[in-house]
Amino acid sequence: MLSRRIIPCLDVRDGQVVKGVRFRDHVVMGAIEELAARYRDEGADELVFYDIAASPQGRTVDCGWVERVARILDIPFCVAGGIRSVADARAVLHAGADKISVNSPALRRPELITELANAFGRQCVVVGIDSLRDADGHWRVRRDTGDVAATTALPLRTLDWIVQAQRLGAGEIVLNCMGSDGVRGGFDIEQLRAARALCEVPLIASGGAGNAGHFIDVFMQADVDGALAASVFHDGSLRIPDLKRALRGQGIEVRDEL
Amino acid sequence: MRCDVREPTMNVVLVDSGGANIGSVRYALQRLGVDAPLTSDGDVIRRAERVILPGVGAAAAAMARLRELDLVDLLRTLDRPLLGICLGMQLLFEASAEGDVACLGRLPGRVEKLCAAPGIRIPHMGWNRLHTCRASRLLDGIAEGAMAYFVHSYAAPVDVATVASCAHGAVFSAIAQGDGVAGAQFHPERSGRVGQRLLANFLRLA
Numbered sequence: 172m173l174s175r176r177i178i179p180c181l182d183v184r185d186g187q188v189v190k191g192v193r194f195r196d197h198v199v200m201g202a203i204e205e206l207a208a209r210y211r212d213e214g215a216d217e218l219v220f221y222d223i224a225a226s227p228q229g230r231t232v233d234c235g236w237v238e239r240v241a242r243i244l245d246i247p248f249c250v251a252g253g254i255r256s257v258a259d260a261r262a263v264l265h266a267g268a269d270k271i272s273v274n275s276p277a278l279r280r281p282e283l284i285t286e287l288a289n290a291f292g293r294q295c296v297v298v299g300i301d302s303l304r305d306a307d308g309h310w311r312v313r314r315d316t317g318d319v320a321a322t323t324a325l326p327l328r329t330l331d332w333i334v335q336a337q338r339l340g341a342g343e344i345v346l347n348c349m350g351s352d353g354v355r356g357g358f359d360i361e362q363l364r365a366a367r368a369l370c371e372v373p374l375i376a377s378g379g380a381g382n383a384g385h386f387i388d389v390f391m392q393a394d395v396d397g398a399l400a401a402s403v404f405h406d407g408s409l410r411i412p413d414l415k416r417a418l419r420g421q422g423i424e425v426r427d428e429l
Numbered sequence: 430m431r432c433d434v435r436e437p438t439m440n441v442v443l444v445d446s447g448g449a450n451i452g453s454v455r456y457a458l459q460r461l462g463v464d465a466p467l468t469s470d471g472d473v474i475r476r477a478e479r480v481i482l483p484g485v486g487a488a489a490a491a492m493a494r495l496r497e498l499d500l501v502d503l504l505r506t507l508d509r510p511l512l513g514i515c516l517g518m519q520l521l522f523e524a525s526a527e528g529d530v531a532c533l534g535r536l537p538g539r540v541e542k543l544c545a546a547p548g549i550r551i552p553h554m555g556w557n558r559l560h561t562c563r564a565s566r567l568l569d570g571i572a573e574g575a576m577a578y579f580v581h582s583y584a585a586p587v588d589v590a591t592v593a594s595c596a597h598g599a600v601f602s603a604i605a606q607g608d609g610v611a612g613a614q615f616h617p618e619r620s621g622r623v624g625q626r627l628l629a630n631f632l633r634l635a
Contacts, residue, residue: 173597174556174576216556242456247578247619267452269580269619292486294552294580342552371545373554394548396555426556426576 174424175390176216176397177411178375179404181206183252184224186236190353190402197223200405207240207248210404213411215246216426219272219345219399221299222252223317231259234266241267249297252317255283257290264291272297272345275314278325278332281339288340293372298341302329302362303349310362313349329362333369344370345399348378353402355381363393375399382409383417390423439632441465442477444504446484446517447494454483454514457618461629469498479632480509484516488540488583489528491516504533511535511610512631518605518612519583527583535610536590540583549598552582557615559593559603559623566634567592567604567611570626577603577615577623584614
């Protein structure tokens with residue numbers, strides 16, 4: 172049986188791992204390779220690196236650290252940040268990333284998803300979505316969230332974008348629920364359940380993890396394939412072996428401890 | 430230090446079948462102490478002691494590329510241990526339903542699309558268990574039920590060549606072996622210690 176994935180997320184800026192609260196006020200957490208090796212050894216199932224400044228600054232991801240990470244990791248990893256073309260994606264994949272994730276550039280030019288799927292196969296193509304509930308009760312996507320000044324609220328409804336992204340060739344969806352990001356109050360189960368009902372490809376929950384119970388809830392109640400978290404892992408308040416023990420205790424299939 | 434399986438220097442090559450992330454296979458071999466160059470040169474491949482055929486993408490495109498490089502007959506008749514990884518494993522079979530294309534025919538059977546079902550999402554992406562079907566040196570040090578990392582939408586059915594199976598909806602061939610070739614449907618380069626062991630076991634095959 173396919174196991175549920177635990178995915179530490181490393182937000183990268185200027186060559187270091189940073190973390191903000193509700194996508195703001197970033198503090199430095201450590202060096203990229205150091206944290207990558209730590210999570211590999213603790214039993215992470217996959218890592219995601221977001222170059223959070225790349226899209227707002229209009230540049231692509233730096234492939235130097237991608238290659239250094241690829242050399243030391245023996246688990247899969249995904250890279251996101253300013254990938255706007257097949258050529259950008261090819262550089263990141265050639266540097267050793269297993270998947271690329273597109274967010275703001277795919278909102279500007281949705282056909283990018285199809286171009287990437289045709290070039291590399293849809294299994295390489297992750298669509299990241301930053302989503303926030305508006306006053307009228309609908310979840311809608313936000314663009315360029317890596318930079319507060321550049322963040323834009325779009326009229327596009329999150330659930331519509333999830334359907335469209337799959338039709339265009341997305342092989343996986345990462346749903347960042349911005350309303351719960353960084354505040355450790357639990358994943359946005361309601362939104363993730365709504366997304367799950369429309370998502371036929373793997374769905375990864377992001378935003379809000381504070382303890383092992385939140386992971387149990389999101390797997391059991393929203394049936395997501397993986398759960399992504401940052402601060403709760405970075406500061407050591409939840410260790411991955413302890414988390415997996417708790418999940419296994421609830422009958423949730425996870426990769427064995429190493 | 431987790432890279433504890435050291436291999437003596439060996440002439441191993443990676444066939445450049447056009448996949449985008451061949452680098453990660455190369456790095457995994459480097460962690461085993463083997464520097465495997467990436468090549469599409471038939472003479473270099475013929476001289477190698479071990480040949481690895483990685484692959485990401487679609488079967489028809491990969492076969493077209495091998496044909497373009499004039500490597501199809503070479504890989505059909507190569508008498509050195511050959512390991513196909515992911516799509517590379519699928520190419521070892523007679524044919525693939527992906528693009529309805531004839532493949533290398535080193536292993537019996539036809540690769541079919543995995544079927545989606547409630548709770549069974551395609552692509553099959555993530556860590557899943559290996560179940561031993563028959564004894565093989567490829568499984569040395571790999572426990573029954575060990576987990577490996579899969580990313581694929583097509584797979585070969587369980588058949589005489591199957592060494593280990595995996596289940597995602599249907600049961601399929603996760604490790605296959607026969608006629609001097611071996612295949613791993615998962616990504617050993619991204620499957621932690623299990624994957625590293627599989628690669629080391631392949632390098633040790635007589």
